Amino acid sequence: MFNRCKSIYVPLIALLVFSVGLMISQNSYAATGKPQLHHVPSSNCGSCHNKIFKQWSGSMHANSTALKDPIHGSFYKMLMGSPTQEDLKTKQGKFPLCLQCHAPNAARDKKTKLDAMPAYSEGINCVACHTMKKAKGPIANSQLGAKAYEYSDSALQGPNGSFSGNKPVQAPGGSGSVVNPFPHEARSDLFRSSDLCLGCHETRNNGNGVPVCATGPEMVKSGNTVTCQSCHMPVVNGVVDHSMAGGHHPAMVRRGVIFAVQAQNNPNGAQATVNIKNTLGHNLPTGAPFRNMFIKVTALDAQGLPVWSNYKKSPFKEDKKSVMMLLLVGKDGKPTSPAKASGIGKDTRLKPGESRDIVYDIPVKGAVKIRAELYYDLLLPPFKKKFAKTIPAALRKSSLISIAEATL
Ligand code: HEC
Ligand code: HEC
Ligand code: HEC
Ligand code: HEC
Ligand code: HEC
Known part of the structure; x- marks a missing residue:
């Protein structure tokens, strides 16, 4: 009898201890010893957010680096060099500005070898946007892309902040209950405003001060106050569409x-x-x-x-x-x-x-x-x-x- 009980209880107790440990460690993502938030690959998010993952995978955001986009790649290789080389510098000895927008996670780490990890080669991936806390404000040419934002290293940022992580939740795909390892913080003001886009889609001057891209200022000048999201992120099949259609569509x-x-x-x-x-x-x-x-x-x-x-x-x-x-x-x-x-x-x-x-x-x-x-x-x-x-x-x-x- 005792023996039989033991054989049932030992694994149960072990499971309980393990689960409590897991729950404690999940209270703060930064304390888990897991990879930093901006190194989490999108496949990790996609295991629960599968519809959004699929939409994003086909977007130019997912294909924004010189490893994946042949148009950007052709220009990058001509002007900067190889996307698989570490410590790549411009002719003036500077970090390639392109990466601030085309590979923001690598830029945050000052890395130029983009095949070093998925979070770099994925370009503008889930965590590249969902760790943004704040847009720093008026954007100068020296402050474009990743430099235009303050980031969180401890919690994912989202439009609603509907829960705080570590509790079992209904999987977004609908298949049962899952434990979400990521704490979330609400950031409606940023995620529902064009500021979330403008760090990268604001005026970009070339080395001679000529504005080569200016989608943001075009909107401002026109007096248009509609957000970028209202057209570029419509709600489709119950989720906010992340395909970000533009010139490629x-x-x-x-x-x-x-x-x-x-x-x-x-x-x-x-x-x-x-x-x-x-x-x-x-x-x-x-x-x-x-x-x-x-x-x-x-x-x-x-x-x-x-x-x-x-x-x-x-x-x-x-x-x-x-x-x-x-x-x-x-x-x-x-x-x-x-x-x-x-x-x-x-x-x-x-x-x-x-x-x-x-x-x-x-x-x-x-x-x-x-x-x-x-x-x-x-x-x-x-x-x-x-x-x-x-x-x-x-x-x-x-x-x-x-x-x-x-x-x-
Ligand atoms: C301020 C952010 C930013 C910087 C810095 C930046 N880009 Fe871009 N780039 C964009 C955005 C946003 C788009 C896509 C939307 C658009 O067309 O405006 C884009 C699109 C492109 C495209 C077109 C890609 C395609 O698929 O058609 C090329 C080529 C390109 N960039 C090259 C570069 C190169 C080379 C550098 C560095 C010298 C660079 N960009 C620096 C934001 C940036
Ligand atoms: C270019 C920035 C960007 C990228 C990349 C991005 N998101 Fe989002 N995401 C947003 C914005 C902005 C919203 C809020 C849109 C709104 O509610 O108007 C959002 C909303 C969401 C929501 C909430 C949806 C809802 O119904 O309220 C989820 C979940 C989400 N994103 C997951 C992901 C996942 C998973 C990935 C990667 C596969 C991803 N996002 C990539 C910007 C981004
Ligand atoms: C284990 C499943 C799971 C994983 C893994 C997961 N999420 Fe979620 N996520 C959820 C659930 C459940 C919700 C809440 C229900 C909903 O809003 O769809 C949610 C909500 C969100 C929201 C919306 C929060 C808000 O403010 O409304 C965002 C943004 C988000 N997740 C991004 C991500 C990103 C980015 C990753 C990868 C780093 C990720 N999630 C990984 C299950 C998961
Ligand atoms: C971290 C920088 C960054 C942020 C933030 C960002 N984008 Fe982008 N976006 C880019 C880059 C870079 C490209 C071009 C990728 C390429 O073509 O190589 C792009 C491409 C696009 C395209 C597709 C253009 C095409 O050629 O089809 C659209 C549309 C777009 N972005 C809209 C948005 C919207 C809307 C937001 C805010 C919700 C946003 N972006 C936030 C950097 C960014
Ligand atoms: C009224 C709907 C609407 C709004 C609001 C809107 N867009 Fe667009 N956007 C479009 C359409 C339609 C296209 C395709 C036609 C074109 O390229 O101009 C497009 C194209 C784009 C492209 C593709 C450029 C390329 O080189 O391929 C980018 C980038 C873009 N928008 C970014 C933004 C940003 C950033 C904002 C917010 C400041 C914004 N859009 C607001 C509808 C909209």
Whole structure:
């Protein structure tokens, strides 16, 4: 009898002691001897938050480092060097600024070997955002990315702070009860405001002080007070969507634009007016300075065959009014790359709320239909050419965003 009891109780007591120990150690994450919070890989969070993990995995935040994003990678390797080298320095002997935004966990540790751990190679991962406590305030160029925030090393930060960790809780995926090893703190003011994004999406000047990206200030200037999250993090299937669609997702770009065409015959042939409207509080396109859009207009005859188009090979050369882009120039006034630019030549991107009419004179007879197509490009033609070997064709291809037709 005694023996039998012992055989049951010993494991039970051991389990109890173990559980209490576990619970005590979980009161403060920092005291557990586990990896630092900003070293926790996203797969760890994904075991409970599986929907969010999947959404995030496909986002550019999860693919933001030179190891994963071929576009960023091509520029990084050209300007900085290898993403697998430790102690990489710029030509001026400084830590590569790029990592403050593209690999913030590595930047916090002043490391440049990004394959050293998942928390570095994952770029902007769960803990990169969910350890942010506070945005430090007005952001200077020297204070971008990870430097723009104060972080917590002891508790995850979230929009509601709905519980404090260490208690068994219902798994977000729905499958039973789990013990959450992470204490949480509420940080609604930060997580529900654009400040959470602006440390990385605010103005970024290049070495010559030229603002190459400026999504934040574009919104401020337009007087738009809607948060970034309200569009970029909608609630989908019961969770806050973390896919962060932008330029890499034609379906998102499509949502930012109203596109229409009107046309009539005239003595010379026909005239078409394309109207394009930016419905957003930031530029269209916004963000990286090589994003661009262009319009192709074709006149079709009764057989549906093209009898005229606004360009044959390149709208950039043959029909500049159809292109929406930021032209960066060097001291000689000639087009140059973001890193070398010393000024802004021309900015034909659509400003917040802007509605633009573009008129096309079509000097041919016999057209019965005008078709206008809107295309979006991640890269300007010189970069497509320069990085033809390292950037896959799919990322160099123009995406068809919208089609509008008018009958004559
Ligand atoms: C770019 C920053 C960022 C990254 C990266 C990020 N989150 Fe979030 N997360 C947010 C913001 C902002 C909110 C609050 C959104 C809101 O409520 O408007 C949020 C909300 C949440 C919530 C609360 C959802 C709810 O329904 O209230 C959970 C859970 C969460 N994130 C988990 C994760 C996990 C897991 C990952 C990694 C797979 C992750 N987050 C990556 C910024 C981020
Ligand atoms: C063992 C399961 C589990 C793990 C692992 C886990 N969480 Fe959670 N998490 C939960 C539960 C349960 C909730 C509360 C229910 C809910 O809001 O969905 C939650 C809530 C959250 C919230 C919302 C808090 C708020 O303010 O509303 C965030 C943010 C979050 N988790 C982030 C993370 C991150 C980041 C990781 C990885 C470092 C992680 N979680 C790991 C179970 C887990
Ligand atoms: C730690 C820096 C950081 C924070 C914080 C951050 N981002 Fe980003 N975000 C980036 C970087 C870097 C990229 C580009 C990654 C790439 O393409 O290599 C990016 C990409 C994006 C894209 C996708 C662009 C595309 O090309 O498709 C969107 C949309 C976006 N971020 C929105 C947000 C929003 C909204 C927030 C706040 C909730 C936020 N980001 C917070 C750094 C950040
Ligand atoms: C009204 C909805 C809306 C709001 C608010 C909004 N965006 Fe966007 N955003 C879009 C749409 C639609 C696109 C795709 C078209 C484009 O690239 O301009 C986009 C594109 C982007 C991109 C992609 C740029 C690229 O290079 O691929 C980034 C980054 C971005 N937004 C960041 C932000 C940030 C940061 C905020 C807050 C300051 C914000 N957005 C507010 C709707 C919105
Ligand atoms: C202040 C934060 C920040 C810094 C610093 C930064 N970037 Fe970015 N970068 C972003 C954001 C945010 C995006 C994506 C959204 C957008 O287009 O604005 C981006 C996008 C890019 C893209 C386009 C990626 C794609 O998939 O299309 C390239 C290329 C790039 N960055 C290169 C660099 C290089 C090289 C450096 C260092 C010299 C650097 N960035 C420094 C924030 C930053």
